[in-house]
Amino acid sequence: QQALQIAIDGPAGAGKSTIAKIAAKQLGLFYVDTGAMYRVIAYKVLKNRAPIDDESMVSQIAKSTVVVFDHSDKRIVWCDGEDVTQEIRCPEVSRAVSVVAAYPGVRERLVELQRMEAERGGVVMDGRDIGTYVLPEADIKFFLTATPEERARRRWMELQKAGKDVTYQEVAIDMAERDRLDTEREVSPLKPAKDAIILDTTGLSIEELVSKILALVQGG
Ligand code: C5P
Numbered sequence: 001q002q003a004l005q006i007a008i009d010g011p012a013g014a015g016k017s018t019i020a021k022i023a024a025k026q027l028g029l030f031y032v033d034t035g036a037m038y039r040v041i042a043y044k045v046l047k048n049r050a051p052i053d054d055e056s057m058v059s060q061i062a063k064s065t066v067v068v069f070d071h072s073d074k075r076i077v078w079c080d081g082e083d084v085t086q087e088i089r090c091p092e093v094s095r096a097v098s099v100v101a102a103y104p105g106v107r108e109r110l111v112e113l114q115r116m117e118a119e120r121g122g123v124v125m126d127g128r129d130i131g132t133y134v135l136p137e138a139d140i141k142f143f144l145t146a147t148p149e150e151r152a153r154r155r156w157m158e159l160q161k162a163g164k165d166v167t168y169q170e171v172a173i174d175m176a177e178r179d180r181l182d183t184e185r186e187v188s189p190l191k192p193a194k195d196a197i198i199l200d201t202t203g204l205s206i207e208e209l210v211s212k213i214l215a216l217v218q219g220g
Contacts, residue, residue, distance in 0.1 A: 003122035004029060005137070006217060007130035010144035011179045011190060013151030015201045015209060016126040019144070022210050024124040027217065030071055032117045034127035034134070035097075037110045039088035040067045040079045042097040052099050059105025067113060091166060095174055098181035101128075107187055128182055131193030140217055143192035146202040151175060 006023065008016045017033055024031035041062045050057050070076040077085045087093065100106055114134050117123065125134065131141035146154075152172035159166050182190040192198055197216060201209055 002137075005118060005122065005135050005139050006124040007135050007138040007141040007193070007196075008124065008126040008144060009128055009131050009142070009190070009192065009196070011151065011182070012175050013155040014144035014146050015154070015206070016144055018206055019209055019213060020124045020126040022206070023213055023217070026210075026214060027122070027124070029122040029124050030117065030120060032069070032114060032123050032125040033075075034110070034114050034125060034130065036069070036077050036088060037067050037113060038097050038101040038106070039093050040077060040084060041065060041106055041110070042093045042100045043084055043088050044079055045100060046092060046096055052096055055103050055105070058100055059103055059109075062100075062103075062106040062109045067110075069117075089162070091164075091170075091174065094178065098178045098185075102181060102185040102187065104187050128190040129188035131196050132191060133188045136193070141193050141196040142213065142216075143196040143198045145198065145200050148172070148176060148179075150202045 004027070006029070008020050010016050017035070020033070021031050041058070044061055044065050045052055045058055048061065050061060052058060066078075066080050068078040070078070075085070076083055077088060111134055114125065114127075118125065118135060127134065131138060131143070149172075152168065152175050155175060156166070156168045156171040159171065179190070199209070199212065204212075
């Protein structure tokens, strides 16, 4: 019997990672943040000052990068042995990541890593194409949404808390552009799987959402 697989997809700021982390802990599963993997590649492209429009060079970088996750509570992300946990959340990476994530060569390499992570045991995996492509046989699939205003507000508050100097407007604009690129790209665009449960998280607290999701997982 295959270990439990829970897929959580949706646009930026819909609450995926917050919920996935808590649900994984409560259910005793691994949490796999696939967005962090794409961010590592974007980080490395920027660090190497490689031309981001050069698809073959970016794909080559993806293939030669060693991405490692620490599954402890610290959730450290390593890029070729360097701790990049903080760096991958900066606005420059956020702006570059959707360009990099649209390249098939990059996706191929990271999907392979994601499926390997899922072979280690039960997982809660969050991303954009988990239910549609990475884990099509997942036991249960969620697609989280919220209004663009609420999503931008949540992300802005997160950045404020982390001491980042950005305005709500900047966050809202960057987020809208990222969602547009993610939705319109040709390979594995952001969209709900046919069998996904769509949840609008607008106005819901984290506790409400977690209990809703756990009830659906345990009831199903
Ligand atoms: O989840 P997060 O917002 O950190 O993801 C960053 C970016 O990585 C997304 O905007 C998207 O371009 C890309 N991504 C993806 N497929 C995934 C997860 C993330 O294309 N499964």
